[in-house]
Amino acid sequence: VEIDSLLHSGYHHPAQRPWQVERMLTKSTLMYPIFVTHEKDSMTPISSMPNQCRIGVNRLEEFVGPLVAKGLQSVMLFGVPDDFVKDAFGTAADDPNGPVIQATRLLKSRFPELLVACDVCLCEYTSHGHCGHLNPDNTIDNKASVRRLAEVAVNYAKAGADCVAPSDMMDGRMRAIKQGLIDAGISHRVSLMAYSAKFASVLYGPFRDAACSGAQFGDRSAYQLPPPSRGLARRAIERDVREGADMIMVKPAGFYMDIIRDAKDLAPNHPIAAYQVSGEYATIHHAAAAGVYELKPAVLESMTGFLRAGCNIVITYFTPELLDWLS
Numbered sequence: 474v475e476i477d478s479l480l481h482s483g484y485h486h487p488a489q490r491p492w493q494v495e496r497m498l499t500k501s502t503l504m505y506p507i508f509v510t511h512e513k514d515s516m517t518p519i520s521s522m523p524n525q526c527r528i529g530v531n532r533l534e535e536f537v538g539p540l541v542a543k544g545l546q547s548v549m550l551f552g553v554p555d556d557f558v559k560d561a562f563g564t565a566a567d568d569p570n571g572p573v574i575q576a577t578r579l580l581k582s583r584f585p586e587l588l589v590a591c592d593v594c595l596c597e598y599t600s601h602g603h604c605g606h607l608n609p610d611n612t613i614d615n616k617a618s619v620r621r622l623a624e625v626a627v628n629y630a631k632a633g634a635d636c637v638a639p640s641d642m643m644d645g646r647m648r649a650i651k652q653g654l655i656d657a658g659i660s661h662r663v664s665l666m667a668y669s670a671k672f673a674s675v676l677y678g679p680f681r682d683a684a685c686s687g688a689q690f691g692d693r694s695a696y697q698l699p700p701p702s703r704g705l706a707r708r709a710i711e712r713d714v715r716e717g718a719d720m721i722m723v724k725p726a727g728f729y730m731d732i733i734r735d736a737k738d739l740a741p742n743h744p745i746a747a748y749q750v751s752g753e754y755a756t757i758h759h760a761a762a763a764g765v766y767e768l769k770p771a772v773l774e775s776m777t778g779f780l781r782a783g784c785n786i787v788i789t790y791f792t793p794e795l796l797d798w799l800s
C-alpha cells in the first residue's frame with residue numbers, strides 16, 4: 474500500500490481524534506514534555522525551568538498519576554541519560570534499560586489510555602552533542618544519521634510509544650522512520666509527529682541545561698532552520714507531509730506564528746502542533762514573577778494565539794497549570 478494511503482496512524486489513538494477538528498483550547502490540546510532521568514528514584518528540580526523536574530522512572534507514576542486524573546491525555550518524553558553512556562553515534566538512545574524505553578513501558582502499563590510520544594533525537598546521547606552522526610570534517614553525515622534515527626524511532630515504537638517525534642532536523646528522516654514502522658508492521662498504531670519547521674532559536678537554552686544536550690562545539694544552524702527563512706520552513710512542511718508525517722510541528726511557537734499559519738495553509742488536513750519551548754516558558758514565568766502580567770491570563774493568551782494561528786496541539790511546560798485552569 475502507498476505511504477500516502479496510510480491514514481489509520483493519524484487517528485488510531487482516542488487522544489488524537491479531537492485533534493482532527495477545528496481548534497479550541499481543551500485539555501486534549503495539551504501535550505506535556507517530561508524529562509526522564511537515568512537516576513531511577515530521583516525527582517530533581519531544573520533550575521533553568523521553574524516548576525519543572527528531571528524525573529526518574531520509579532517516580533513517574535506518582536508524578537503522572539495526578540495529572541492523568543486531572544485530564545492529561547498526552548506526554549512527550551525526553552531522556553536524560555548518564556553522561557558516561559554518550560558516544561559519537563548515540564548508541565544509548567534506544568538502550569532497553571535507558572530512561573526513555575523504561576518510562577514508555579511503565580507509562581503504557583500504568584496509564585494505557587495516555588498517549589505516550591517519544592522525542593527522537595541523538596543530541597542527548599552523543600558525546601559531541603549534535604543531533605546526528607558527524608563526518609570526519611564534523612559536518613553532518615545525513616545518511617548515517619537518518620539510518621540511526623529510524624532505528625531509534627522503531628525501537629521506541631516497539632517499546633509501546635503511540636507516537637514518535639524526530640526533533641533532529643535531518644533531511645529525509647520522516648520517510649525513513651515511516652518505512653521502518655511499516656517494515657516492522659506497526660505503522661498502523663504509531664503516529665509520526667514531524668518537527669518540520671524547527672528553527673535555530675535562542676529559546677532552547679533552558680532545555681539544553683535540563684537535558685544536558687548542548688552541542689560541545691559549533692552549533693545547530695546547519696540543520697535547524699534559519700530564523701529569517703519562511704521559504705525553507707514551507708518547503709520542510711511540504712516535504713514532511715509527502716514523507717508520511719501524521720502531524721506537523723512548528724518550534725518555537727511565539728516568535729513563529731506566521732509559520733504556524735503557513736503550516737495550517739500548506740497542510741490543512743493534518744493536525745498542526747506548536748511547541749512553546751523552554752525559553753518561552755521561562756520568559757513568561759519570569760515576566761509574571763517580575764509583575765509584567767498575571768501568569769494565568771498570559772499563559773492562556775499565548776495558547777489562544779497558537780490556536781488562532783492554526784494549531785490543534787500545544788506542547789507546553791505549562792500543561793499542569795492549564796489542566797487546573799481548564800477544570
Ligand SMILES: NCC[C@H](CC(=O)O)[C@@H](CN)CCC(=O)O
Nearest residue numbers: 594640641676677680750751752
Ligand atoms: N533535539 C534538539 C532539542 C531541541 C532544541 C535544541 O536543543 O536544539 C528541543 C527539544 N526537542 C528543545 C525544546 C525546548 O527548548 O523546550
Ligand SMILES: [Zn+2]
Nearest residue numbers: 594595596604
Ligand atoms: Zn537533538
